[in-house]
Amino acid sequence: MSTLDTRPPALLGTSGQIFLAITLGVAVLVPALNLLLPPDSPFYIPTYVVSLLGKYLTYALLALSVDLIWGYVGILSLGHGAFFALGGYAMGMYLMRQIGTRGVYGDPVLPDFMVFLNWKELPWFWWGFDMFPYAALMVLFAPGVLALVFGWFAFRSRVTGVYLSIITQAMTFALLLAFFRNDMGFGGNNGLTDFKDILGFNIQSDGTRATLFALSALALAGGYVLCRFLVRSHFGKVLVAIRDAETRVRFTGYRAENYKLVAFVVSAMLAGIAGALYVPQVGIINPSEFSPANSIEIIVWVAVGGRGTLVGAALGAVLVNYAKTYFTSGLLAPYWLFMLGGLFVAVTLFLPKGIVGTFYEWREKRRPPPDEAAPPLAEPRPAE
């Protein structure tokens, strides 16, 4: 009897170590190249690029959160953009309150759009957002509570598969419509913008931008370690079992709905953190972040990188968004959506395991003893 295979897989496999090294490396390197080098140096990274890269990193964290539930539990959420946007709005509300008298109307308490709407006092749900710790809590709490309530009903009613995907899509669409309304008190169509500073630091300054970038990289690294810790625990094994044979899991004595709910809430909170880091770097949050197309785009990132690999999801997010930045700024701009659609079709047809999944498969074939590669996806087979 071999004792080798009773050893749990390492928290960080080879790919995980490489991933963390790169993430932590850029967390130091990019800010350093931006802050320490003179602008005429060939290695200088302009501040706008730092923010652009920072945006990619928040997308990578968002993709990671989707991979946790799609790759490991089989929950295809087509509404994850909603959790990202809610985290973003929570941060945006804090940033709005920091503007103070520097707004166009100079009201010390009310954000400009409220003055414009002739509101006399701050609505109750804006209370407390002048304090950063409260806002930070809301970044986790708002998406977490929505996921808890939504998931509690959906998973208890045993809504699965395409039906679940459809109602997640409906959820984000409903929020899109709600946030568009001026009466909601979240700035309507225009959303929240004109941010001035964060924790007392000028949000436009190089130092703040570089710090936000570094924090995004750290959040991505932390999110990866958390997901990896979860999926290799006994809890994570149950998640994969649910993905492959949910009925069997129930007949084995596990409450599948509770496992799904925990994973869904953790995933929503990670998406919320990603949104909160995204907003100060792009300088705006508006209802378009809730649009269903955004959520579908996240799925494309994960599919391209490799579902159920974590590293792949992050890689996919960065690659697709780099391509998006590249192609939407030139002659090809009008055709970007066709390219995105084409990419999804191509990946589904020719690279069904995504880039990293295909690489793992190739490595597996070359080297007989199995290591820390994620469990390959089996077709879900309903128990008879």
Add this chain to the structure above:
Amino acid sequence: MSTTETLEPAPVDAIAKKDLTEALLYLDGVTVTFDGFRALNALSFTVDPGEMRAIIGPNGAGKTTMMDCITGKTRPDRGDVFFAGGTVDLTKLDETQICTLGIGRKFQKPTVFESHTVLDNLRLALKGQRSALPNIFRKETAEQRDRIDEIFETIKLTEHRGRLGGALSHGQKQWLEIGMLLAQDPKLLLVDEPVAGMTDAETAQTAELLREINANGHSVVVVEHDMTFVRDLGVRVMCLHEGSVLAEGTLDQVSANERVIEVYLGR
């Protein structure tokens, strides 16, 4: 092994009248209708603690529906399903609660976790913590490891422990699933067609395995078509037909029954 006692013939009436409090499993007048089709028709029978029972019957006789009723997958329209001496009403509970009570089920189609290793399949099934949050921080104890090794010995898959569940042969999957049942340590095992698609040698080994499990104090209900296998088990046999018990007794008694020959065995 106490096969001689279980082979004692007993008339159907005596069993039906048996006291509710003595039975491990007690079904009385269970009726299930699907779109007008009566899958179970006032089905009544009991299983004693420590008993092994084989159930035969033609396709559509209600064998799988009976298991669905016991394990909470289907709610009966009428009738009682009690467990553990009448203390628990199974019709009020869901699959997970029933499993936790100590009723394990093997499905007709072998259902193992295909992308987990054989070892992880057993780890997942092993009796223990089932709540989500504590399982995030769960550590495997030496006791649990020993128990898993024991089960591997029983189901003879020790050298396959590192392979993926999906990579096993059909017969090995059946054994793994039986091993997963054992790991749950249920009071009652419901085993649906365990030897379907097995070679003769595998079939004989499976009969041996189930007898061993039964000898260790687990009650077992086996649904099977394979008569050789049922004979190998050497236990009381019950023939279902159109949702109720047609005949019950030793295999010889049941297979000599005119009605059984007519509807199931053929002349």
